Amino acid sequence: MKGEYAALITALCWTFNSLFFSLAGRKVGSQVVNHLRLWIAFIFMGIINLLSFKLFFPYKLPSRSIFFLSLSGLIGFTLGDAALFESLVLIGPRLSMTIMATNPIIGAILSWIILDEKLGYWHILCIAITIGSVIFVISEKHENENFDKSKRLPGIILASIGSICQATGMLLSKIGLSSGASAIQGNMIRVTAGLFFMVLYIIFKGQFVEHFKKMKDIKSALYILFGAILGPVIGVSLALYAISNTKIGIATTITAISPIPLIPLSALIYKEKITIRTIIGTIFTIAGASALFFI
Numbered sequence: 001m002k003g004e005y006a007a008l009i010t011a012l013c014w015t016f017n018s019l020f021f022s023l024a025g026r027k028v029g030s031q032v033v034n035h036l037r038l039w040i041a042f043i044f045m046g047i048i049n050l051l052s053f054k055l056f057f058p059y060k061l062p063s064r065s066i067f068f069l070s071l072s073g074l075i076g077f078t079l080g081d082a083a084l085f086e087s088l089v090l091i092g093p094r095l096s097m098t099i100m101a102t103n104p105i106i107g108a109i110l111s112w113i114i115l116d117e118k119l120g121y122w123h124i125l126c127i128a129i130t131i132g133s134v135i136f137v138i139s140e141k142h143e144n145e146n147f148d149k150s151k152r153l154p155g156i157i158l159a160s161i162g163s164i165c166q167a168t169g170m171l172l173s174k175i176g177l178s179s180g181a182s183a184i185q186g187n188m189i190r191v192t193a194g195l196f197f198m199v200l201y202i203i204f205k206g207q208f209v210e211h212f213k214k215m216k217d218i219k220s221a222l223y224i225l226f227g228a229i230l231g232p233v234i235g236v237s238l239a240l241y242a243i244s245n246t247k248i249g250i251a252t253t254i255t256a257i258s259p260i261p262l263i264p265l266s267a268l269i270y271k272e273k274i275t276i277r278t279i280i281g282t283i284f285t286i287a288g289a290s291a292l293f294f295i
Contacts, residue, residue, distance in 0.1 A: 003246030004293050006238045007254035013235035014258040019265055020227030028214040030085040035202055035211050036224050038077060038195040041232035045188040048233075057192065058185040068176035069186050070193035076169025077194025077232070078201070084162035091155030097259050098139045099159035101131055104256050106167035108249030114171060117247045123292070127253045130288030137281030138259050170252060174243045183241035190240075191232055250292050257289050 025033045046056040059066070087096045104127060111117040119127070169190075177186050202208050215221045242251040260282050267274050 001293065003242045003244065003251055004254060006245065007242040007251045008289075010235050010238040010242060010255045011258040012261060013230045013238065014255065015261040015265070017227045017231035017235055018258065019262065019269075020223045020230070024220045024223035024227065025085075025088075027217055027220045030089060031082075031202075031207075032211045032214050033224055033227070034081055034085050035198055036215065037228040037232055038191060038198055040225055040228035041191045041236075042195050044229065044233045045184070045191050045237075048184055049188050052184055058181065058188060061181050061185060061189075062179045065176045065179040065181040065186070066189055068172045068179075069181065069189035072169045072172035072176060073190035073193030074197050075165045075172065077190060078197040080162050080165025080169060081194075082198075082201075083158040083165065087155045087159035087162060090151040090158065096155070096159045096162075098135050099156065100163050100166070101134045101138065101256055101259075103163045103166045104131055104249055104252035106164060107170055107252045108247075110167055110171045111174070111248040115174065115248075117249065119247065119249050123247075123250065126288045126291045127249060128288075130253050130285055130292075131256060133281045133284035133288060134256055134259060137263070137278055137285065140275065140277050167252070170239070170243055170248055173240055174248060177240060177244050183237050183244060186240045187232075187237045190236065254289050254292060257285050260285050 021030075021033050021037070049058060050056050084096065084100065087099075108117075108119060108127065112119070173186060173190065176189070177183070181189070199208070202211060215224075239251070239255060242255070263274060263278055263282065
């Protein structure tokens, strides 16, 4: 049950994390947010590791752990999140998050093939109800959406890449953690690898200094700070703890409910209308995810 509870807290962290990053992204751009959040996470995770294990970076871990967790950071933080952030720009959050909601299904299939993690019939039913309900809610079209139709296919492809990368990243993390790394150590390695490759990319584009200059906007800087603490620091650490203590398919299904708590927040902040479809989908999402705690 520890893994399921950790996954639930992760979902709540990612709810507020996405809200903060969305507010910051509107002002400074998604790529700036994606880059600078990793610097903040790197510093915080380093301090946490130093206090917990007396090492800023856990280099004494088995090379197998470091390799798989670093690969997970590259695929999850650098490639996956870059694809997702770009898809949000091209096709908007509604369609992007609908596609990303397939991540637990991909994760369950990969963990079954590679790790031989088998799910019971009731687990599969609850996962199907939960993911289906999330898709049902977030795929509802709103009248004020207006995106270039020519960018629809590239956006869908990028969101699909993001979903596959996220599922693959969790799978690689579980392999890395199985060699003796804790969730905190594992997250530090993932963040470091993700930041390393992100910095190489930003330097290649000649935008490194420019990104930091945008932090003159204090409000945006605070949004990125709070989002980084709730996302790459607390949220991902808990997600790694969750997959260490339960099956990937179950953990990622519970974390996938994060768009649901966003509904009342969006209604409060952005004055978005809550429809009957939203209410029905939310009830089924909560029911499906809750059932996973008792099977």
